[in-house]
Amino acid sequence: SQQGEEDPQALSIQEGENATMNCSYKTSINNLQWYRQNSGRGLVHLILIRSNEREKHSGRLRVTLDTSKKSSSLLITASRAADTASYFCATAQFSGGYNKLIFGAGTRLAVHP
Amino acid sequence: KAGVTQTPRYLIKTRGQQVTLSCSPISGHRSVSWYQQTPGQGLQFLFEYFSETQRNKGNFPGRFSGRQFSNSRSEMNVSTLELGDSALYLCASSTRDRGLSSHEQYFGPGTRLTVT
Numbered sequence: 001s002q003q004g005e006e007d008p009q010a011l012s013i014q015e016g017e018n019a020t021m022n023c024s025y026k027t028s029i030n031n032l033q034w035y036r037q038n039s040g041r042g043l044v045h046l047i048l049i050r051s052n053e054r055e056k057h058s059g060r061l062r063v064t065l066d067t068s069k070k071s072s073s074l075l076i077t078a079s080r081a082a083d084t085a086s087y088f089c090a091t092a093q094f095s096g097g098y099n100k101l102i103f104g105a106g107t108r109l110a111v112h113p
Numbered sequence: 114k115a116g117v118t119q120t121p122r123y124l125i126k127t128r129g130q131q132v133t134l135s136c137s138p139i140s141g142h143r144s145v146s147w148y149q150q151t152p153g154q155g156l157q158f159l160f161e162y163f164s165e166t167q168r169n170k171g172n173f174p175g176r177f178s179g180r181q182f183s184n185s186r187s188e189m190n191v192s193t194l195e196l197g198d199s200a201l202y203l204c205a206s207s208t209r210d211r212g213l214s215s216h217e218q219y220f221g222p223g224t225r226l227t228v229t
Contacts, residue, residue, distance in 0.1 A: 033217065042117070042203055042220035043156075088156065099169045101146065101218075103156035 006089060006104040014112050019076045021107040023089030024069075032065060032072050033090045037106070043088065046074075079111045115139070117221035119204050125227045131192040134224045138185050138206030144168075145187040146218060147179060150201040159202075162187055191226075199228045 006023050013019055025032070031050045035043040049056045049065045049072065056063045062075040076083055086106040093102050118137045126132050138145050146169075147159040158171040162181035179189045185206075191198055205218035 035220075040201065040223075040225075042222045043205070043218075045217035045219070048217055099161075100158045100171050102158065103148075105155050 006087070006107045008107060009105065010108045010110070012110045012112065013079055015079060015081055017079055017111075019079050019083070019109055019111070021074045021087050021109070023072045023074070023104055025072075025089070025091050026070065027091075027093055029067070029091045031091075034061075034063060034072075034074050035088045035090060035103075037086045037088065039085075046087075076109075079109075081111050081113050083109060084111045085109060117204060117206050117219050119202075119221040119224050121224060122222065123225045123227075125229060126194050128194055128196060128228055130194050131190065132194060132226060134189045134191075134202055134204075134226070136187045136189070136204030136206075136221060138187070138204075139208075139219055142206035142208050142219070143185055144207040145181055145185060146205045146207070147187070147189050148203040148205065149173075150203060150223070151197075151199070156203075159189070194228045196228050199226060201225050 006021055011019055029051055031048055033048045034046040036046055037043045047058050047061055047063050049063050051067055060077045065072045086108050088103045088106045090101055090103045092099050117139055120135045144163045146161040148156050149159055150156045159173055159177055160167055160179050161169040165181045176192045181187045201223045203220055203223045205220045207218045
């Protein structure tokens, strides 16, 4: 089963608006990462938030982490057309003697000019 | 620094054949991970190599295998291809040796494999 689940699955907004994506996970984590993927291409790391952090900023990105609710959110402020992409959260899960990095299903963000 | 490179970028194979994909990590990165991405299953972790040893493994059948060379370059092999193996295969490298989620991963552009 997937460790991370994002919602919404798809989000359509106008340039200048804020976009919020949520991620829920199932097991305890050391940290949680967010990645962006432009259509059919490789993923780009956006931000990593550790389990002892509640909020982290990077430019127009703000990530929050609530370990009690096992959830995280990614906020993109003042969105631009170039932000159009899929966004994934990722956490590590230890299972069967191995660590696996588990990605959620992703949120497809469309920012319209 | 050059990014993660993957070759080939596109590949078409027939069911039953085998395929080898290659990944060159960022210089100095010793950890290389492989992922399969499909519309139905999303991004799934295949395995991770560090210092020529498989350190972590996902839930894929034995038809999927990999290896890492002393220069950290990695190859992934899929034998007896099935139609369901059609996917984007992504390779990622990382600089640190403390586990998958400890540090950011740098992804290559992927190899698009089509099995007919």
